[in-house]
Amino acid sequence: MYKKILVPLDGSELSESVLEHVVTVARGCRVPEVMLARVRFPLDKSVADTLDAKIAAELDSVYQDEAVNYLDKVAADLKKQGVEAATVVLTGDSPAEELLKYTKEKGVDLIVMSTHGRSGVSRLFFGSVADKVVRHSDVPVLIKPPGRQG
Secondary structure, X not given: OOOEEEEEOOOOHHHHOOHHHHHHHHHHOOOOEEEEEEEEOOOOHHHHHHOOXXXXXXXXXXXXXXXXXXXXXXXXXXXXXXXXXXXXXXXXXXXXXXXXXXXXHHOOOEEEEEOOOOOHHHHHHHOOHHXXXXXXXXXXXXXXXXXXXX
């Protein structure tokens, strides 16, 4: 049924709480491709402008390496559970837009992610990546709410 699952992760325990569901779906549906994604913001232009170009490039490289290392660790943990996962680091100012663009470009047919569970003013001010993905995705999105086990 599913051939490619996208799993957005932000480095938090909450985002990683979806991984047990990813394992269940990937094994149960024999999904051949699981993509772990992390969206990182580009180096702030005002910060980059105050730094030497070489230092700014090195700082950006450190951010990229941190994201790659994090995803590689999660992929290794999934492999121990019998799920092969590839990784991708996306860069952009809008995580939801980057995830949706990747979904279309790469033929993802299921997104599995958690939500931080913000509501009211907090949600209005900070926005919700999960909410934007659900509203604009052309593929099913499995959302794990915060604070619930399993």
